[in-house]
Amino acid sequence: MLICRSVSECREAVAKLRQNGHRIGMVPTMGYLHAGHMSLIQTAKTQSDAIVVSIFVNPTQFGEAADLDAYPRDEDRDLALLNEAGVAVVFLPEVGTMYPPGDETIVETTRLANMLHGEVRPGHFRGVTTVVARLFNIVQPDVAVFGEKDYQQLQVIKRMVADLHMPVQIIGAPTVREADGLAMSSRNVRLTPEDRAAALVLSRALDAAETAAKGGTVDALHATITATIASEPRAALIGLDIVADETLNTLTGPLTGPTAIMISVAFGDILLIDQRVVTP
Known part of the structure; x- marks a missing residue:
């Protein structure tokens, strides 16, 4: 080498x-x-x-x-x-x-x-x-x-x-995850033990969104993800984007095709991101 x-x-x-x-x-x-x-x-x-x-x-x-x-x-x-x-x-x-x-x-x-x-x-x-x-x-x-x-x-x-x-x-x-579902990131080592446990809320929110996407709407996805993140007091939702796959164009109404979900969540001063493409 x-x-x-x-x-x-x-x-x-x-x-x-x-x-x-x-x-x-x-x-x-x-x-x-x-x-x-x-x-x-x-x-x-x-x-x-x-x-x-x-x-x-x-x-x-x-x-x-x-x-x-x-x-x-x-x-x-x-x-x-x-x-x-x-x-x-x-x-x-x-x-x-x-x-x-x-x-x-x-x-x-x-x-x-x-x-x-x-x-x-x-x-x-x-x-x-x-x-x-x-x-x-x-x-x-x-x-x-x-x-x-x-x-x-x-x-x-x-x-x-x-x-x-x-x-x-x-x-x-594809995103590589820890055994408990947290997306691997070099920033993870900076999390306190409490925030490391709390950070699992990102994958929980995406799991919930994947279920909600079946026959769902953009508004329903947004509500599901927001509520899931809000259930974790150590997490602060910084950004939530629900957009068309690849083009990242804004979506409204019922889901009709592959949809990209991107989440940015802060734990103290550490910002973590995660994503998933879901299909209705």
Whole structure:
């Protein structure tokens, strides 16, 4: 496994893989890896011959400096996990590498980035697309895998790739959960024991919504989810979006097709998200 910290090192490593006829798969991450990340790597392996994983805690997608500073990091542990997983190249750039002095270029999907969760965290998706576009330009993968848990992010990246004619196949991988149903996230380690137990309300709300979707309406889904979250006093519902699958268009009235539900819930100062696509 090659560890690259500069753009030139990363490009040289990928070029050698291509010289050997390898199809390149990529999994962009912010590190502090868990089983969810490993599942993305396994998905990428089914679509490519050699995997590049980037680890970069991207400052432009954090709204508050305190949240950025608190994001968990463990480079040695991450590298051990990636080596065991058979990753070919790890790209570990510094902030100054990804955002060189004087840089002024951004990439943004103007509609998808500024609706739904983008209203809760202004500028977040602009930061995501800007850094992912730069990573894709450096690595130039054939395929890249992202988790469906960050459902709006997945659609934003698909839109960016389509609009900019990037030759990258984007694959969404199913959400990986803990044994008790909590969606895996690097933020989970920051939860207090009480909030960790309370966080199960997200999966309970989605389970209830899946039942309510059968022959139901958008209003009924909204009421079911809101009531379930409200039943947990430690949870504060920050965002609830019930939209059309993939397009994220607003829905009203009876459910007629695949419907994406995205929930943002705060436990103290920790914001967790979860999602599910349900069918009526």
